[in-house]
Amino acid sequence: MSELQRAWARQKVAIPGDRFGEVDEEQEVDFVPELPEHAEHPDDDSSSASSVSSTGTIIPSPTQRLFARPQGVSRGKNLEQIPWTTYFERELYLSPETNPGLTYHAYLTSPTEKGPLFVMHHGAGSSGLSFALVGSEIRKRLPNAGILSIDCRGHGLTTTPNGTELDLRLDTLSSDLHATIELAKAKMGWRQLPPIMLVGHSLGGAVVTDLAKTGLLGAALLGYAVLDVVEGSAMDALQSMQTYLSTRPAGFSSLQTGIEWHVRTRTLRNSTSARTSVPGLLARDEHADTSRPWRWRTNLAATQPFWEDWFVSLSKKFLEARGGKMLLLAGTDRLDTELTIGQMQGKYALQVFPEAGHFIHEDLPERTAVTLVDFYRRNDRSTLVLPPKVSDLLAQGKRV
Template sequence: MDSSDLTPLPEESAEEQPQQPSRPVSAFASKPDRPPTQSSSEKYSPLDWMGYFDKEDDICILDSNDVFHVYMAGTEGPVVFCLHGGGYSGLSFALAANKIKEKARVVALDLRGHGKSCTENDLDLSIETMCNDVLAVIKSLYGDNLPAIVLVGHSMGGSIAVHVAAKRQLSSLAGLVVVDVVEGTAMASLIHMQKILTSRMQHFSSIEKAIEWNVKGGSLRNVDSARVSIPSTLNYDDSKKCFVYRARLEETEQYWKGWYEGLSEKFLSSPVPKLLLLAGTDRLDRALTIGQMQGKFQMIVVRHTGHAIQEDVPDEFANLIINFISRNRIGPHGVEIPGLKSSWSKPSKNQE
């Protein structure tokens, strides 16, 4: 959830560019003489997750009817465990995962009430429940043979990552990356959140229209990322004969304060190496400003993006994650990962 400009889409132009007549192009030609003009439906057509992740899986949680959906990529290195923001899905990390998997493993979870996950209570988005969900999925995936894990969380997912780290129940936790969420600004924005949720477009005649709106009037700026991630955030409503949002965030307001209250202190007190990625310096609150000056965590401001940094600039985001892993020598045995840059800085004492 974020407070991006949720302006309605302009009406489609009555005159669309005509399709260029097709003509045979040699299979060995590097490119056609002139690319065909794309129609609106082609430009915003869905892209399959299989072009970015290696596989998907359903994780059944013992002694419950909860089933969590995960997307996985990569075969070696530490596990970059990704937690999406409210209203997004695990596919929010698809384009970035395609690059991260060259150097590390990636697991992207559909959180409770989101994506393809299905739980006994999809509206229980309390921070305690969601933290337990994450720990249960990790336990189901790896048992007692835990790999080195870097928790990466965007927005609401960032608060979950911080709270999971604060529980000190993940013995192999090796790093914490929080993406564009800060306690001070998040708490201040909560009073506007219902208005933001209700003012966005609620019904879409097609998935293509939903993708188009999210790029033109919603929070995403990268068309290709939206083509992968947006379809998983929708359900088809048979009664309304249209697509609607899968996550019913407007019904979970009672939990919002718990996501962010005390977040800065929990983040600063986590003993593992930490990285905070922000879309703007105005998001930094006082506690984090002091902590950053004291060198308690690494902070990077990623320019020219919206709230969903991992979607808007996936290659840059992936490089930041890979460099964080290398810099802090996070690996299966605490050694540098082959192929990553050899120069690294040992974490300061207050990061250890």
């Protein structure tokens, strides 16, 4: 359409000049463009599975792209395994002399220059690789920090004598964690334990709290952080655990299929973390169905006799153990009465990430790392400036 024709039409239909081009463009377009792929973002919280959006009112906005393709794994998305060497310095196989046949497996990046050691304990069904990303993010912000992430018995690559792999009592797991720390100290030739920050997710939160309560780490323990588990909600969730387990696939055709399932179901909301941690959850079973040879390393259903033991009295121990205390949750609805009162009294630090799922540290590794590093710095005794001793002042001839 020429400028003369545009001017004539503008006069006839009284369309303002700044709108005429839009109308003309709409009339000339005779096709619907291909809908773009929905880009996945590690911190995406738009799913109704989100802990904050599942019951809330959804208000459409121009940026929500309501007619885009359904969320999931984009076509052509890389789901290849990321090796553990990307995030850790070495892996350790630690065998206590007092228990032949038991070998603890852990991933380690050593601390340097008197830096702290973050000791990580995963949840039920997971492995030490669950903390790969958050450990890497911690070191970006605290380069002298070390990361020790363990596989507890019955999980990952830790092996036990026949018949003891399912001894998952809380005191057994707590003793295993302490033994792993001491064996790592001996293996690495540390003269003394570095300052320690215990970090535990779900079941791991119960384990690190129990170890902190025993006092076995002495003055080396600066504090402990518990990720998304409190006694009240954990005990309630146990009632539906078997139902959840029955909905999981029994196996997968490949590691990539297992990774894809975790991302598609939003069990893990960060595909990079899934590519790192999911391979630690699966093992190839040559005797299984050839169409789905990759099976779960841990039979979670068989651990049911220990579930209540893990979480009973957790809130009480969390508040009473010595050292700094932090609780990271995916929603404040998880707080029980005892912890609510303790939080109001300032007995521990509380951080809530409502956009994360249960695996806070995998969904939001950067933000979790920032929180843990800040927590360490608030409890770092090496930065304390103590007043001079009275005896020293007197020796200097000063009046006190």
